[in-house]
Amino acid sequence: xxxxxxxxxxxxxxxxxxxxxxxxxxxxxxxxxxxxxxxxxxxxxxxxxxxxxxxxxxxxxxxxxxxxxxxxxxxxxxxxxxxxxxxxxxxxxxxxxxxxxxxxxxxxxxxxxxxxxxxxxxxxxxxxxxxxxxxxxxxxxxxxxxxxxxxxxxxxxxxxxxxxxxxxxxxxxxxxxxxxxxxxxxxxxxxxxxxxxxxxxxxxxxxxxxxxxxxxxxxxxxxxxxxxxxxxxxxxxxxxxxxxxxxxxxxxxxxxxxxxxxxxxxxxxxxxxxxxxxxxxxxxxxxxxxxxxxxxxxx
Amino acid sequence: xxxxxxxxxxxxxxxxxxxxxxxxxxxxxxxxxxxxxxxxxxxxxxxxxxxxxxxxxxxxxxxxxxxxxxxxxxxxxxxxxxxxxxxxxxxxxxxxxxxxxxxxxxxxxxxxxxxxxxxxxxxxxxxxxxxxxxxxxxxxxxxxxxxxxxxxxxxxxxxxxxxxxxxxxxxxxxxxxxxxxxxxxxxxxxxxxxxxxxxxxxxxxxxxxxxxxxxxxxxxxxxxxxxxxxxxxxxxxxxxxxxxxxxxxxxxxxxxxxxxxxxxxxxxxxxxxxxxxxxxxxxxxxxxxxxxxxxxxxxxxxxxxxxxxxxxxxxxxxxxxxxxxxxxxxxxxxxxxxxxxxxxxxxxxxxxxxxxxxxx
Numbered sequence: 119x120x121x122x123x124x125x126x127x128x129x130x131x132x133x134x135x136x137x138x139x140x141x142x143x144x145x146x147x148x149x150x151x152x153x154x155x156x157x158x159x160x161x162x163x164x165x166x167x168x169x170x171x172x173x174x175x176x177x178x179x180x181x182x183x184x185x186x187x188x189x190x191x192x193x194x195x196x197x198x199x200x201x202x203x204x205x206x207x208x209x210x211x212x213x214x215x216x217x218x219x220x221x222x223x224x225x226x227x228x229x230x231x232x233x234x235x236x237x238x239x240x241x242x243x244x245x246x247x248x249x250x251x252x253x254x255x256x257x258x259x260x261x262x263x264x265x266x267x268x269x270x271x272x273x274x275x276x277x278x279x280x281x282x283x284x285x286x287x288x289x290x291x292x293x294x295x296x297x298x299x300x301x302x303x304x305x306x307x308x309x310x311x312x313x314x315x316x317x318x319x320x321x322x323x324x325x326x327x328x329x330x331x332x333x334x335x336x337x338x339x340x341x342x343x344x345x346x347x348x349x350x351x352x353x354x355x356x357x358x359x360x361x362x363x364x365x366x367x368x369x370x371x372x373x374x375x376x377x378x379x380x381x382x383x384x385x386x387x388x389x390x391x392x393x394x395x396x397x398x399x400x401x402x403x404x405x406x407x408x409x410x411x412x413x414x415x416x417x
Numbered sequence: 418x419x420x421x422x423x424x425x426x427x428x429x430x431x432x433x434x435x436x437x438x439x440x441x442x443x444x445x446x447x448x449x450x451x452x453x454x455x456x457x458x459x460x461x462x463x464x465x466x467x468x469x470x471x472x473x474x475x476x477x478x479x480x481x482x483x484x485x486x487x488x489x490x491x492x493x494x495x496x497x498x499x500x501x502x503x504x505x506x507x508x509x510x511x512x513x514x515x516x517x518x519x520x521x522x523x524x525x526x527x528x529x530x531x532x533x534x535x536x537x538x539x540x541x542x543x544x545x546x547x548x549x550x551x552x553x554x555x556x557x558x559x560x561x562x563x564x565x566x567x568x569x570x571x572x573x574x575x576x577x578x579x580x581x582x583x584x585x586x587x588x589x590x591x592x593x594x595x596x597x598x599x600x601x602x603x604x605x606x607x608x609x610x611x612x613x614x615x616x617x618x619x620x621x622x623x624x625x626x627x628x629x630x631x632x633x634x635x636x637x638x639x640x641x642x643x644x645x646x647x648x649x650x651x652x653x654x655x656x657x658x659x660x661x662x663x664x665x666x667x668x669x670x671x672x673x674x675x676x677x678x679x680x681x682x683x684x685x686x687x688x689x690x691x692x693x694x695x696x697x698x699x700x701x702x703x704x705x706x707x708x709x710x711x712x713x714x715x716x717x718x719x720x721x722x723x724x725x726x727x728x729x730x731x732x733x734x735x736x737x738x739x740x741x742x743x744x745x746x747x748x749x750x751x752x753x754x755x756x757x758x759x760x761x762x763x764x765x766x767x768x769x770x771x772x773x774x775x776x777x
Contacts (some may be wrong), residue, residue, distance in 0.1 A: 203736055210487040213544055214681055217674055218731035225725025231629045304638050345552065345670075348545050356541065387560035394549035398534075401546055405537040 123257050124197035124378045125371065126404070130263035130332065132370020133270035135393075136363035138347035139327035139354065141318040143362045146351075148294040148314040151201060153211045155220035156322055157344020159196075162223055163323025164336055165231050172238040182240075186323045193319025197312040209404035220341065227338040235335035238247070243331035262331040269328045273321065274363060290314055349397035355407025367406070428468040430610040438563075443753060449595060453588035461701055462586040468594040469656040471695035472601050474679045475688060479605060481677070482686040483614070484641040485621030486536070490551030491676050494646040496558060496668030498653025499573075500565050503663055506574040514578060517597075517654045522652025523663045525643045532642035536635065551673055558665040566711030569665040573657045584657050594655055598692075602650055605688055608644065617641050649676075672722070682734050684741025693742045701727070 124260025138156055145153045153159075167185035170176045176184065200219065204211055242265055246258040279289040293300035293307045294314075301307050322344075329343075331334060350369050369392075376389040388395075400408065421428075421435050433439050453461055455622045477491050486679060501520035531550060538546050558565045565571055575582055583590040607616045619627035628634055657663060675698055683694025705723055738745055752759045 146541075152544070200732070200736075207735075207739060208485075209541065210481070210544065211739060212708065213487060213489075213541070214677055215732060215735045217677075218728040218735070219673075221724045221728030223729065225722060229722070231418075329640070345548065349549060352542065352545050385558055391553050391556045394553050397549055398553070401538055401542065402534045405542065407542075 119376070120257065123259065124374050126259050126263050126267075128264040128371035128374030129367060130260075130353050130370070131374060132327050132350075132367035133363075134329045134332075134343070134366070135347045135350040136366025137270060137273065137371055138322050138344050139362035139366050140274075140359060141299075141322040141325075142348065142351045143356060143359055144314055145320070146356055147359075148290065149201075149205075150209070152209075152216070154213060154216040154344075155223060155319070157341030157347070158220040158223040158227075159193060159298035159319045159341075160190065160218035160322040160326040160344065161227060161338055161341035162192065163319070164226055164326035164330055164340065165236075165338075166323070167330070168231070168236055168238045172236070172244040178239065178241055182327050185327065186320050187395065189323035190316040190320035191332070194312045194316035196309075197315035200241050201315070202312070217324070224338050224341060231338065233336045233337055237335045238330065240331040241318050243334075252409070254410070260332065262328075266328045266332065269324065272364070273324060277317075277321075285314070286310070325405075346393045349393045352397050352407055353400045355409035358407075359410035361407065369396060372396055430617075432606055437531065442586040450592075453591060458586060458588075460590055461591050463703070464661055465585065465591045465594045466656070467695045467699040468591075468598045469652050469659055470676075470679065470698060471652075471692045472598055472655060473649045473652030473676055474683070474691035474695050475601055475605055476645045476650075476652065477676050478680050478685075478688065478691040479608070479617070479648065480641055480645035482690070483621060484617040484638060484645075486638060486641070488645075489544050489640075489670070489673050489677070490547035490549075490554070490625065491646070492647050492668045492670065492672035493554035494524050494528055494649045495549040495653040495656065495672065495676075496554065496663075496665075497527055498650025499660070499663055499668070500571065501650065501651075502654035502657045503571050504564055507571075512578055513574075513658065514593075517651060520654040521651035522645045524653070525647025528646025529643035530663075532639045532646075536638045536642060541767065548670070548673075550630055551670055555665055558668065559622075563664065570662055573661050573663060575658075575661070583658075587723045589671060590658065592660075593686050597651070597655060600694075605648070609688075611639060611738060613637070618763035667725060675727075678731050680741075682730060682741055682745030684745075685739075687741075687743045688744040690741050697742070701730075 138160060141156050141159075142153060145156075163185055166188050167182055170181035170184055171178055174181070196219070201212070201215070202203070204215055240262070245261040247261060247264070248258050250257050256302045281291055289300070289305045290310055290313070292303065293305055293310045297307050300310075323379055326340075333340075346369060347366065350365035351362050353365035353368060356362075372392045373389055376392045377385055379385075380388060428434075433442065437624050448676060452464065456464070469765060471493065476494075477488065480486050480488055480491075498520050501523045502513070502516055505511065505516040509516075514605075535543060535546050535550070562760075575585075583593060609618070615642075616627065616632045619630065619632050619706055620634055620637050620641075627637075653668075660667065679694030679698050680691055681694070682697050683692065686691030702723060709722075733742060740747075
C-alpha cells in the first residue's frame, strides 16, 4: 500500500515535469528554439496567481484563470518583442538569450514579491483521501496530487483536440513542419509562432498552479524545477509531445522511488539527480531520445 | 591603413602579423607586469581572480567559440580542477606548480572520457547533457565526503615553492597567475594555428564541409573537449589557491553560466574575448556595488539584483552586439583604419533562416 502512495506521488510529480516539458517541446517543434526560461515563466505565472488570489482576493478558480491568461499573453509578447529578433542566429544564441531572460525574470520577481516563500489557498489544498487503514498506520493519497494527474490528463486531451481539430491548431502544425510552405499557404507564421509561445507559457502556468498546493510554499527559485523538466523533454526526444509527458512520468516516478526505497544516505544524494542519470543513460543508448524526431542534418 | 606584404611562407601563421601588434601587446604586457606598482592589494587580488576565470574562459572559448559545441557544464570541470589540486596537495608532498598540471591533465582525462558519449549529441542535446552532467557532478562533490569534504568544504594548502610561501591576495601570487595565463594563451594561440585547431574551426563552420575535407569530426570534437576541460581545470586549480577554501556550491550552474556570459560578452571566437569577458565579470559586481549608492534603496538593496543585471547585459549583447566587446573593438579599429569609407555592411552577419536539424 505504501507503494501506491509513492507511485501516485511520483506520477503527480512526473505530470508537473511533463507539463513543463510540454511547454519546451511546443516551442521547440515550432521554432527550433529551446526556451531555458520556461521554468521562470512558470514561476511568474505562479506569482501572478498568488497576487490575484492571495492579495487581490479573487476566488481560486477565477484567479487561476486570469493568471493563466496573463501568463499566456506574456509569453506571446516575449516572443514578439525579444525572441523574434534573434531568428537566424546560431542556436546557442537562443540558449544564452533565454537563460539570461530567465535570470532577469527571477531577479524582477525577487524584487517585486521578495525572496520569502509564499502560498495561496486552493479549495482542495491539504485534503487527503484514506485508502487503507489498519493497526500499522494508514495509507493516504494527497488530493493535490490527484488533481495534478487529472489536470494533466484533461490538458493533454484538450491540447490534442486543439492541434487536431481547430483551424489555428492545424495551422500551427503546418508552420512547425515547414515554415516556408505554411507561409505560402497564407498562414501568418510570425503570429502563429508567437501564439505557440503564448500557449506554452499558459501550459507552464497551469503546471505551476497545479503544483502550488503540492509544494505548499514557493519562492522565485521554484523555476529551477524546469531543469529537471529538461531531462524529461530530452528523454522523450524533444520533438515529441507524448514523449515529453512520458519522459516526465519516468523521471517523476524514479525520483520518488529512489527517495522512498534507497537506503538513507544514498536517497539524499541520488534522488535529486536520478532524473539526470536516467537522461544521460537514455542519451547514451539513443542519443536523440526515445521518440526521436530529429534526424541527422542534411547539407 | 597598413599594407602587409607577404615575404615568407610562415607569415600566415605568425602570432603577430606586423610590428603594430608587437607594440600594442608589448604595452599591454608591460602594463600587466607593472600593475602591482600602481594598483592596491585589493585590485591585484581581484585581477588574480579575473586571471583564473580568464583561463577557464579560454578553455570554454576553445570549445564554444572555436569548435562550436556549447557546454553548460564547465563549472563542474572548474570544480574538478580545484578539488584535484586541493586533494593532490593534501595527499602527496609536491609543489603546487607540479600539482597544477597534474590537476589539469586529470580534469582533461575526465573530460575526454565524458566527451566520448556526450559528443554523440549535438546542439541542444549537448547543452542539456552538459547541464545534467554539471548538476550530477555538483552532487558528487557534495556527497563524496572522503575526498571533497562534502558540505563542510575542503581547505587548500597554501601555495609555497622552495620554502617561499605565496600570499594569494598579494603581488607575488599575481605574477604566478599572470605567467600561467600567458603560457595558456600561447598554448591556445599555437593550437589554433596547428592542424588540430584548424580542424576545430572547420567543424564549427560546417561539419559537412569539414568532413568532406577529410577532418575526423568525432576525434576533433573529443580532442577539443579534452583540451578545453584541461585548461578549465587548470583555471580551477589556480582558483583553488585564490579561494583557499572550497565548497561545493562554488561550482554550480550559475558559475557555468557566468563562464558562458564571459565569452559571449567578451566576443565569441577570439582569445582576447575570453580575457575581456573575465575582466567584465570581475569588475561588474564592483560596479554594481558602486551603483547601488545612487539607486533608490528599493531597487538598490533587493536580493538577486546582480544576476538580473548580468542577464540584462547578456540580452543586450546577444541582440545588439553578438560579436562581443572584442568584435566592437575590431569594428572601431577598422573604422579608423579605412576612415572615410567604413560601411555598416562590412560586418553584417549572414542570417541562416531556420537552419533546420530535422529531415523532412
